[in-house]
Amino acid sequence: MVANARKRLISFLTIGGPMENIQPRDLRFSRRELMRGAVAGIGATVAAGLLTGCSPASEQRPTSQSGGITPGSLPKRYSQEEMNRRWAAVRAAMREEKFDGLLVSSRPDGEADIGWLTATGAPYAVMALDGKLLTVGGSGDNLHDGVEAREAPDDKFSEGINAAIKELGLTRGRIGVGYLADIVRLPEGGFNFTTLDRVKRGNPQARFDSAADLLLMVKLPRSAEEIAVLEKATAVSELGLQALMRTAKPGAIHREVWLAVYNAMVSASGEFPTRLSLRSGQEGNTGPRPLEEVMQAGSICNQELSATVLGYGSQVNQSFLIGGPAPADWLSAAQYCIDIFNKMVDWIKPGKPIREGMDYYKAEVEKRGPGYWGVLFHSGGGNDGPRWGPGRPEAANAVLQEGMVFTIKPRIPIKDVTAPAAQFGDAVVVTxxxxxxLGQRKLEILSLG
Incomplete structure (x- = not known):
């Protein structure tokens, strides 16, 4: 179910500084200092040396470990006003696309469609343009006004869907199907073939077309309530980052560090993370499960941490050095990455084509040298949004709108280091x-352990 325990608040913070401000000093955190670390203060001023034997520099001491975030402190479900807003938005999009009804299913990657439309974990839902919204096969408990539950006899969902289509007067209508085809990162879709085949045969005069693009684009501008939830998710993600920085050190076993991060995020939010992947000496997206490898001194630790609140995830990224000595280009690459993050934040304005932003980013990276052209803007929310980057086709013609939320996560190669690149990322909302x-922490260059 999507309507369960969740969380929090967060603010704006300035990041980093120009490369010429880097001072030649070293920073090492003790375990006790990081145990006290707050989301608002992971880290301290960093240094250009990071050589074995250098004396520690002055530190900014974090103040608290959890920031008071617990599952009990978080909102339990979206408001009735928020659900009414979503239904009005999706019906306006249906009218524009000439859909008489909508058929959506649950998804293994976060229940993005069903959760957003019904705030439930029901297997299926059918919505009429000018009628009811019916869940099929789910519980009838704790539903918002405007949602009604219908049964699926013996879990034969097609029979329940057919009955709902008939009840809503859609047997001759054009019905948009979510998760059918042309899904982001899943071009052939994931809607159950047998279920849809039986629904089509049960409604031979209805027309069924993909509504994937409609369901993708209608969610991108977030409401104030959704933005507040994404701020809470960002805060929990930063707690995961804090746990990572407390436990990562030369000789640490990846499994133990990974589980510490997992426990920190789940204990705060009460929900499974949308994304938890970390590695030292490799890209952060290559460690989505506990491994038996040992973290090595002088390696860079990267991660993709996305906690979940009310079904919404928000990713954070912050490369840091484990022990020493540092790769020769580490400080320069890391600071350049922070500077580009700031430039991308400054570039954002409603109405700008996202493709233009990708071109700007690519040009800025290439001023330093060859770059990596993966994901730059990673959509926050139900794990179904586009991931924009130079040359990526996902919603490539989209334009920035007020309320959009995504993580900006540039990557800068570290010279003479095969992997990973320097990467610093945080969620932003377009105003x-x-x-x-949305994050509180300061993006800084850190050496831990």
């Missing part, structure tokens, strides 16, 4: 005049 960070 009427620019962009605002």
């Amino acid at each position: 009427a005049t620019g962009a605002r960070r």
